[in-house]
Amino acid sequence: MLAYRHQFHAGNFADVFKHALLAQLLLALQKKTAPYFYLDTHAGIGLYDLSHPWAQKNAEHEAGIARVWKHPDAPAEIAPYLDAVRAENPGGTLRSYPGSPCIARRLMRAQDRIGLIELNRKDAQVLADLFVRDRRVTVECADGYQALKALLPPKERRGLILIDSSFDRAREFDRLTDAYAAAYRKFATGIFALWYPLMEPAAMRAFERGIVATGIRKILQLEIRVHADDWKATMRGCGLLVTNPPFGFDDTAASMLAWLAPLLYEDDPAVARTLRSRNMQTYEVKWLTGE
Template sequence: MNYRHIFHAGNPADVMKHAVQALILTHLRAKEAPFCVLDTHAGIGRYDLASVEAQKTLEFEEGIACLYGRPAPHPAVFPYLDAVAALNGGGALRWYPGSPRIARALMRPQDRMVLAELHPADAGTLKEEFAGDRQVAVHETDAWLALKAYLPPKEKRGLVLVDPPFEQPDEYGRMAEALAKAHRRWSTGIYALWYPIKERPAVWRFHDAIERAAIPKTLVAELTWHPEDTHLRLNGCGLVIVNPPWRLDETLREMLPALHGALPHSGGGAKVDWLVPESAEKPA
């Protein structure tokens, strides 16, 4: 409840997460049928990079500021950069779109979005951000309750984005358990679960828990910008993606190295692997 994303908005982790999110939504737009987006940790929607908080850390200078107004490092990054540009009216970089604004930029009239945010002040700001928007519903509620309450959606197609602040020591375990339960409720949806890379053993345990659930078609995409030699900083981040769109893995294998090259880094790189293939059986 103490986490405030404004200090980190637009940093390299946001760039990776939101570029992939935009790419997934672009795939969903390819079919006329409506889709639904459920964002379980929605934040406030947009972030002022000129605010005292953002200026205190300047994390965006090593993220979106390295891409905005410059040639895209890969064509697959265009949907993300277009969403950022739209929020800034095509002018100088001032506002950064959180995941709700990224999604809203790519929704069509037939699509819908459900936003869950537990922090009371942030939930209030989020409601103001989308006031009067009939395609967006904002709920001040716990993320894990939202997965129970709003799945499956009536649209039968869509994306569930799970992006915890990782304030609690059991966050990895809660995510893996929540994914298994949500997938039983809605097995055909696309799920994208974001996680930080600080200490690799924690990530290994998280992946092992998901692998034991044997949820078919589970992809792992990671981007690191520092060597994994310390737990004192954010070395990178990853996404576990269930039911990724067709050939998303191939696109990410090209896009993520291009992003790595465009962002400041002291090492690291990109990795895309299948955690669970299309056909999987649960262990006896």
């Protein structure tokens, strides 16, 4: 029984962070004409109706995409993501939010291929219906971690794997680390993007130690914080570990987060200023493991 439904969270700060970066990673793969494979192991339903009662329950998109999508000063690096959001809202009112499958589908070229995995049977069916006419996109109702074993390496020999777990089971950090390490062994040249929520500092240190212990190199760590470190009521921030990032992606991500993080910060702006004055950034970009 899967309790998590992304409809409750669609378009929140974590989606903005993850999807803006995802769009840039996919575009970087297009610098070569050779085809790529995009694998989304925890795909959700693809497109979210923000007027749905679940999306309205906490209206998380109001502190996320609603703050960003029409901003006049959005930098060029955010534009491909915002274009994908605007394409789903042609009337100029924010009604729909594209999840990672829709963003990837919008950016793909004729030669590229997408694999979408979703464990929730109903959600997988909604997703399959959304892409039924596109033969470049396959949807499977399965465990995303098992799919990594079955689908890697891809025949294209280049691609991006997004592992975007809902973290609704105990020991998910361990499961994620093990699945990632095994997948990397099958496809060591692939780009991997692992999303994670910021939990208590001890748990985060243990997660980082586990990732470093895999011995995998070239892991860029990106984080965004929307609440102070002692905040416990809701998710205080999240991160993305990007393995084998495209050349220059560290700088691109840093300038994207420098713009996004203050906009998405949820506490009093004075708190954000204090954090910054103590050198506690609301975002971070660093190499967890280098060359």
